[in-house]
């Protein structure tokens with residue numbers, strides 16, 4: 001059984017078919033890249049997997065269970081976490097609080113326990129803080145724990161988003177343009193981090209326009225154009241696929257990036 005499986009997924013917005021009968025699967029342990037030209041439907045696909053949108057038809061299975069119609073927080077509970085193309089942090093809150101926000105789906109205490117601070121709730125808070133420290137350490141941000149998120153560079157804010165996603169203990173992490181706004185040094189560090197995430201046993205699905213990063217990080221690529229899947233394969237296979245070259249890697253600039 002695949003970890004994630006999309007089956008003939010369709011999503012329309014008014015008259016526009018943003019995702020057209022797309023099927024592909026992601027196996028546990030893989031690092032998979034979803035690529036395609038601007039407006040191809042990549043982010044829409046991510047939003048369908050994470051419950052921000054519901055497919056018009058088709059199905060999306062995670063560990064054999066359909067995520068269709070489930071709310072985003074339920075899908076996080078199931079083991080899928082994500083980052084966003086446009087950074088969505090609590091900008092005025094400390095870095096550590098942002099990481100803690102990711103732990104909440106794993107906390108069980110209700111409002112009553114929180115109000116009277118039962119021993120069980122205190123244990124949960126301690127555990128959450130340990131998790132926040134672990135994930136911030138993992139992405140290299142623990143030393144900034146007390147600073148507000150807004151004081152971090154753009155690249156570090158992206159790492160904080162990854163830390164927050166990791167704090168929910170996902171089995172699949174979905175990264176939407178994680179290298180956006182990063183310089184070359186930060187992108188090289190991101191590549192290392194993606195491999196480390198994979199080594200932890202977390203499956204990675206990413207959208208990324210930085211072809212250098214995609215080609216190095218991913219073992220499998222899914223290519224979409226105008227909402228339709230046009231190729232699946234290893235980076236080498238995809239790079240040499242005439243349909244992909246025409247659709248996506250056609251310009252000299254993009255080919256140079258590979």
Ligand SMILES: Nc1ncnc2c1ncn2[C@@H]1O[C@H](COP(=O)(O)OP(=O)(O)OP(=O)(O)O)[C@@H](O)[C@H]1O
Pocket residue numbers: 013016018036037038039040041042043044045
């Ligand atoms: N909420 C929405 N309402 C209407 N149209 C939308 C909506 N979201 C996306 N679209 C349209 O669906 C198509 C696919 O958009 P999407 O953002 O998924 O593409 P993308 O491949 O992620 O693009 P990019 O690489 O530029 O981020 C585009 O034509 C877009 O304008």
